[in-house]
Amino acid sequence: SGFPGLTFSKYPFLAELGLCEENLGCYDGEWRGNGPVITSKNPSTGESIATVRGSSEEDYEKLVDNMMAAKNKWASTPAPQRGEIVRQIGDAFRAKLEPLSKLISLEMGKIYKEAIGEVQEVIDVCDFATGLSRQLNGQYIPSERPNHTIIEAYNPLGAIGVITAFNFPCAVLGWNAAISLVCGNVQVWKGASTTCLTTVAITRIMAEVFEANNLPGAIVSTAMGGGRDIGERIINDQRLSLISFTGSTQVGRRVSEIVHRR
Numbered sequence: 001s002g003f004p005g006l007t008f009s010k011y012p013f014l015a016e017l018g019l020c021e022e023n024l025g026c027y028d029g030e031w032r033g034n035g036p037v038i039t040s041k042n043p044s045t046g047e048s049i050a051t052v053r054g055s056s057e058e059d060y061e062k063l064v065d066n067m068m069a070a071k072n073k074w075a076s077t078p079a080p081q082r083g084e085i086v087r088q089i090g091d092a093f094r095a096k097l098e099p100l101s102k103l104i105s106l107e108m109g110k111i112y113k114e115a116i117g118e119v120q121e122v123i124d125v126c127d128f129a130t131g132l133s134r135q136l137n138g139q140y141i142p143s144e145r146p147n148h149t150i151i152e153a154y155n156p157l158g159a160i161g162v163i164t165a166f167n168f169p170c171a172v173l174g175w176n177a178a179i180s181l182v183c184g185n186v187q188v189w190k191g192a193s194t195t196c197l198t199t200v201a202i203t204r205i206m207a208e209v210f211e212a213n214n215l216p217g218a219i220v221s222t223a224m225g226g227g228r229d230i231g232e233r234i235i236n237d238q239r240l241s242l243i244s245f246t247g248s249t250q251v252g253r254r255v256s257e258i259v260h261r262r
Contacts, residue, residue: 007042008050011106013099017201019050025196025224026055027203028063029070029217035059035225040197043109052196054225060233063221067159067186068239070216075156075184077215082182083133088209089178090126093119096205100170100198107195108169122174129178136183156184157241161234163227163255165246169195170202172246177206177220188221188240190230199224227251238262 008014008021024033033053040049055063074082093100097119104115141150160180164172169191180187191199203222210217223230235243235255245255 005048006050007047011049011102013102014050014197016099017096017103018204019103019197019201021050023050023052023197023200025052025200026059026063026222027207027217028066028221029207032059033224035229038193038196038224040107040195042106043194049107050197052200052224054193054196055223055230057229057233060223060225060230063188063218063223064159064237064239066216066218067188067221070218071158071186073216074186074219075158077184079133079136079182079184082184083130085209085213085215086126086133086178086181087130088213089181089206090123090130092205092209093123093126093174096201097123100201100205103198103201104170104195107197108166110167118168118171121171122178125174125178129182132179133182154183159186159188159240160242160244161237161240162187162189162244163231163234163247164189164191166192166194168246169198173202176244181219185241186219186221188223188234190223190225190234193224193226196224235259 006021024031026033034056035054038052038054042049101112101115101119104118105112136154138151138153141152143150162173162176173189177187199222206220207217210219234240235258243255243259245252
């Protein structure tokens with residue numbers, strides 16, 4: 001393949017997902033990567049499949065700047081229109097169901113049938129979130145003050161961080177993103193380094209929907225990197241109103257402590 005030691009060329013479905021031997025792991029409307037190189041390995045053989053160049057600190061800061069710049073545009077988009085984007089995301093996952101499931105099986109190690117079920121979960125939650133986008137209802141409440149009425153309305157949190165684990169490299173992001181997006185939030189996602197190709201492939205699927213609708217790709221940003229660098233930046237970043245973390249109990253307790261200090 002021209003890349004000694006990589007087995008990428010053995011798996012033609014990887015190219016269907018827009019992947020290549022060397023990939024960039026930072027996305028905020030454009031792809032870049034100036035951080036450490038992460039090598040994706042087949043856990044059943046130990047063979048190297050392809051590489052992803054992760055995010056540097058500068059990449060992350062630029063990403064958050066671009067994500068925050070897109071925040072008001074997405075928050076002010078009517079919820080049913082946000083739901084239409086999520087519906088299109090679900091259809092995009094339907095179109096890539098087989099190659100994405102093959103990638104999850106290859107990179108994470110679960111059987112193909114389980115991987116199909118995992119991607120289907122994302123499709124299902126996109127369907128659910130699409131309906132939810134027309135049901136984000138507030139309340140109209142009587143007031144004790146004369147000639148006053150209390151109107152309750154939901155507002156987006158703003159920006160959130162999502163950190164996911166290797167065992168469900170697709171479904172957990174889908175659960176978070178579909179619901180959060182219809183609620184009007186922008187996001188930065190850090191997937192597990194061991195499933196870096198899956199993270200890049202999923203980001204590409206979502207990004208293409210936003211770009212096709214002339215919306216900022218930074219709404220669905222991705223920052224690949226290790227837990228001790230990019231993960232630490234995310235959980236300590238006070239610009240992120242909520243952190244969704246999936247991982248070990250030990251790390252989860254630490255993430256909870258840091259976020260709740262705010």
